[in-house]
Amino acid sequence: MSAVADGSPVEVETLIAGGGVGGLTAALALARAGRPVRLLERALEFTEIGFGIQLGPNATRALDGLGVLDELLPLAVQPRELLYMDALSGERITSIDLGDAFVARYGHPYVVVHRSDLQRKLLGACVREPLVTIETGRELVAFEEDADGVTVRCADGASYRAQALIAADGLNSRVRGTIARGEPRAEGFVAYRGTIPIADMTPRAEADAMVMWVAPDTHMVQYKVRGGALYNQVAVFRSRRFDAGDPDWGSPEELDEHYQAFCEPVRVAASQLGRKHRYPMADRDPIATWTTARVALLGDAAHPMLPVLAQGGCQAIEDGIALPVAFAGAADVPAALSAYERRRAPRAGRVQSSARRFAEVCHIGGVGVELRNALFGQHDPQDYTVLDWLYDDAEVRA
Structure with a gap:
């Protein structure tokens, strides 16, 4: 139901715009804390998303707290290591042990899973939760905030009156522009x-490892998902045609041209990728302000980041579980959203900035390749000190 009989907006307590990983996590977490939630998803249905997602222990800890992890693990894969490889030479650079020592340190595993499996488990948990209402085919197109709440209008004419609006509507959020200015940063x-299918995986692929190939202006990630039945691959490169102003930059033809420069396993893997969809990459600079008195940003709407740290989804999950904590300690909605911002903006901003810096290291060229490989090559696979801030942050555990 989208409108009452007299045409006035539907009254709701908390409205979430966006049914991705972050929006679903927030809906579930708020409902489990006793707060009714209505979630609006612009798509007509939740459809299969054809690629994987990495979940560090900061995310698996949160999912465990929501009771979702045990349902997800049979569909997930826990890699034994993260293996960094040189895409030019084909040589091993370094690795991070993700096995028993890693789990013992952080209390939860690093897993990789098909994104659709994660979304389906979160959606199922939300559907079973009496305090969550989900409506599809509802695209937020306008909202108006006043001292007492937010009025939201959707593309189909549906309207809502909420005490709080949580905008989980992605990189190109319609809501963000009222809180922070600026366009996404794209560099080609x-x-x-x-x-x-796992049987078709590249001959050199490490079946029990998560592999990241790095090269100048390039990286490729490979890992198993869906209990090991499928092999997920992501090939990233910087388009030279982007610099030239070509509107067809990053085309499949350019993908093939670019990846011909690399070692055979990488060339073969790139040739096996589908060509139907391409995903231009962009991030934004961190912002300190995520909220107004009645509106808050979440996930990519607040902190879109480059994928080299595999934290985009993880940080959205952290956002989701932070909301009920903020509401529990606040006297009213403005105080709750302000507490949420204070808790999350510095943390997510640090991850954003770190992802950008690490991307520069992974994509470095020239003499920097040898220097990076030599430095990384000295790393002890079980030395996790540089990861503690990311996976074992005190604010995340609280």
């Missing part, structure tokens, strides 16, 4: 991604 990087 594009990704092609997809899954193939």
